[in-house]
Amino acid sequence: MSGEQTNPFVPAARPVIGEEEIEAAVRVLRSGMVVQGPEVAAFEQEFSALVEGRHCVAVNAGTSALLLSLAALGIGAGDEVIVPSFTFAATANAVSLVGATPVFADIDPDTFCLDAEAAAAAIGPRTAAILPVDLYGHPAGAGFVELAERHGLALVEDAAQAHGAALHGRPVGAFGQAASFSFYPTKNMHALEGGMVVTPDAEVARKLRLLRNQGMERRYANELVGYNLRMTDVAAAIGRVQLAKLAGWNEQRRANAAKLDAGLDGIPGVLTPVLAPGATHVYHQYTVRVPAERRDALHEHLTGQGVGSAVYYPTPVHRLPPFAEIGAGAVLPATEDAAARVLSLPVHPSLADADLDRVVAAVRSFDFGDLR
Helix, strand or coil: CCCCCCCCCECCCCCCCCHHHHHHHHHHHHHCCCECCHHHHHHHHHHHHHHCCCEEEEECCHHHHHHHHHHHCCCCCCCEEEEECCCCCHHHHHHHHCCCEEEEECECCCCCCECHHHHHHHCCCCEEEECCECHHHCCCCCHHHHHHHHHCCEEEEECCCCCCCEECCEECCCCCCEEEEECCCCCCCCCCCCEEEEECCHHHHHHHHHHHECCCCCCCCCCCCCCECCCEHHHHHHHHHHHHHHHHHHHHHHHHHHHHHHHHCCCCCCECCCCCCCEECCCCCEEEECCHHHHHHHHHHHHHCCECCECCCCCCHHHCHHHCCCCCCCCCHHHHHHHHHEEEECCCCCCCHHHHHHHHHHHHCCCCHHHC
16 A cells, blocks of 8 residues: 555664553543542552552552652661662652662673662661662662661662563562652553552551552541652553553564564574573563664664664763762772663564564664674
8 A cells, every 4th residue: 555664663772551450440531539549449459469559559650669768668868778879760750759868889791770780889877778770670688687677777669671680580569668660651561650669568558558648548637747649540440451461562562572582592692681590581671782883873774673672771870960969989990881872673463573683683784893
């Protein structure tokens, strides 16, 4: 047919919004109960099965979930929280928003997650918590549990990108005193927008519910100063539909990653993702490392071949303007290397085998030159 695209662009990410999600949203809108009602309660209960039955508190965004995780644990002014710099800025933003100070530590160069030894070296007299990130869908590691316990610190997981990931059979979100998930549209599952805090502690869960709703459980019975971070029932209804599909989508992501691994194997200059022993990766991103000098050229080449790609994250957080002063003395070689070399390729479950073949062919057709 004239004008029809025979090779449409393969996007780096594609939110899934199907008829079931649309019908769920319409059902809630017609019900008239649209904010923090029965759908939110049901979503919290159903999500609990993903995190070993922990208490779940739904909020309006992943950043809100991280903020409330810290606030509910009493972390604030005068405290320091150890975080990776190779992450989205929201990780450090949440620390600053509760009045604490982020302390940046280096990452494991293989998994891109916070390195436990680097975190241990960063512990000081004001350290109150460690905040590892399950980056790209790879679990950050169980070593942080012992490290936090040994030093009497809170362990708060940033699992925004890792719904369904696990380490030695234990799901992310079930390691610390609190964990946060994001339901942004490009995550492994979404609610258009939203977040979830999970905790094993009933009292922390109660405080989370107070903090998200102006400090009250009963109307006009305010117990503390709180926020307005409620989740809508429309978001929760969509989240429930997506949650039911999450396991299948994660399996598809792993299958797609395996095909990319095989197709990209042996290309000089391309390092495919590393899987730590015992890790169940959910491949929110499929991130390769390439020579820094050719990374941007490869990105442009892929775009020209009709294949999307993205750099997560080109500037480490400690070098962003809001954190440049406190991060000025940080020496983070693995972080700097990753920021210069990473490139994420399409891995989402909407990809067909032909799309994956195009991704592989596009990378293989790139001239890495003398940097091989």
